[in-house]
Amino acid sequence: MATTPMKATTTKSELKMGKATREAYGEALAEIGRKNPNVIAIDADLAKSTFSATFGKEFPDRFFTVGIAEANMVGIASGLALSGKIPFASSFAVFLVDKGYDQMRMCVAYPHVNAKFVGSHGGISIGGLATHREVEGSSLIRRRLPMLADTYHHVATLRVRNMATVGGGLAHADPNQDPPPSLIALGATVKATSANGSRTIPLDEFFKDYYETVLGPDEIITEVMVPKLPANTGAAYIKFLPRTADDYATVSAAAVLTLDKAKKIIADVRIALGSVGVTPIRATAAEALLRGQPLKTEAFAEAGEKAKEAVDPISDFRGSAAYKRDMAGVFVRRALEKALVDIRQQAKAKPAPKPAKKKLVKKKGKRR
Numbered sequence: 001m002a003t004t005p006m007k008a009t010t011t012k013s014e015l016k017m018g019k020a021t022r023e024a025y026g027e028a029l030a031e032i033g034r035k036n037p038n039v040i041a042i043d044a045d046l047a048k049s050t051f052s053a054t055f056g057k058e059f060p061d062r063f064f065t066v067g068i069a070e071a072n073m074v075g076i077a078s079g080l081a082l083s084g085k086i087p088f089a090s091s092f093a094v095f096l097v098d099k100g101y102d103q104m105r106m107c108v109a110y111p112h113v114n115a116k117f118v119g120s121h122g123g124i125s126i127g128g129l130a131t132h133r134e135v136e137g138s139s140l141i142r143r144r145l146p147m148l149a150d151t152y153h154h155v156a157t158l159r160v161r162n163m164a165t166v167g168g169g170l171a172h173a174d175p176n177q178d179p180p181p182s183l184i185a186l187g188a189t190v191k192a193t194s195a196n197g198s199r200t201i202p203l204d205e206f207f208k209d210y211y212e213t214v215l216g217p218d219e220i221i222t223e224v225m226v227p228k229l230p231a232n233t234g235a236a237y238i239k240f241l242p243r244t245a246d247d248y249a250t251v252s253a254a255a256v257l258t259l260d261k262a263k264k265i266i267a268d269v270r271i272a273l274g275s276v277g278v279t280p281i282r283a284t285a286a287e288a289l290l291r292g293q294p295l296k297t298e299a300f301a302e303a304g305e306k307a308k309e310a311v312d313p314i315s316d317f318r319g320s321a322a323y324k325r326d327m328a329g330v331f332v333r334r335a336l337e338k339a340l341v342d343i344r345q346q347a348k349a350k351p352a353p354k355p356a357k358k359k360l361v362k363k364k365g366k367r368r
Contacts, residue, residue, distance in 0.1 A: 128167025
């Protein structure tokens with residue numbers, strides 16, 4: 001495909017600690033736009049998520065949104081490139097490849113058109129009708145997102161997992177379910193579809209109240225997108241079961257922890273809890289306490305204490321509200337510790353580099 005390598009378009013904008021790659025992309029694109037008036041940005045109704053909106057805010061006359069139509073976007077980019085422009089077209093990676101592949105092959109690759117395509121939120125796409133059992137047993141998910149496979153493995157019984165769907169479970173919005181905290185911690189989004197079109201909703205903004213979501217009466221969940229985890233990232237989901245293994249949790253917690261290259265600074269962290277409020281809860285204050293700080297295990301306990309401020313549990317036969325609040329702090333700490341163990345286990349599992357082969361030096365012998 002006739003695209004320019006990202007190194008060729010890198011600018012002086014630096015990726016600072018805690019800044020998403022897509023945010024740096026938006027800034028770099030705007031910087032390129034200032035230098036070259038032929039640069040055009042196109043997006044498929046996801047400009048805020050891909051950060052191409054940064055370019056659009058500064059150059060509204062060179063920014064186009066085509067709606068949820070990646071295939072059309074590729075054709076438009078090809079036409080602009082043939083007209084002497086330099087188009088940057090962006091969308092979620094899963095949509096860009098799934099919906100725009102044929103057009104890329106026919107309109108860009110074959111004629112060697114100089115168009116550039118940027119896919120953000122690369123990761124795994126799960127269909128809304130996929131069953132819990134299919135997610136649990138998927139070799140791809142077990143390899144790329146083992147925490148998610150493990151989460152679905154702990155949902156109720158095998159009989160339930162064989163019938164329950166991913167989209168249906170999320171739309172049901174039971175705050176005691178296992179998958180929502182893990183998916184929120186993983187930064188998942190859902191695609192809601194109706195006869196009028198589709199929209200993408202971050203899962204931490206999806207749950208509205210007890211058994212209520214932001215879905216419209218005519219919308220269903222058709223897809224769940226889970227982004228690729230960055231390097232030096234560990235993930236963990238744990239829950240407290242006082243009764244039987246197939247029961248709802250008294251408290252559940254999920255944590256996704258990312259360290260810097262030296263593995264000494266917490267570059268990013270996401271924490272979510274279940275069964276401690278009318279909706280699954282993301283502990284943003286606890287995250288802020290850890291983000292950018294040196295890696296110290298005692299900091300996990302501090303984050304757990306901070307997470308207790310975010311929960312609002314009710315008393316029931318699984319435990320009192322006070323007990324659940326205390327357990328929330330404990331389980332946040334344990335989830336973070338388990339995520340750290342996951343990072344270290346991944347480092348041990350990486351194969352050691354093969355030693356360089358020694359060059360054989362042939363000794364010159366005397367001629368007879």
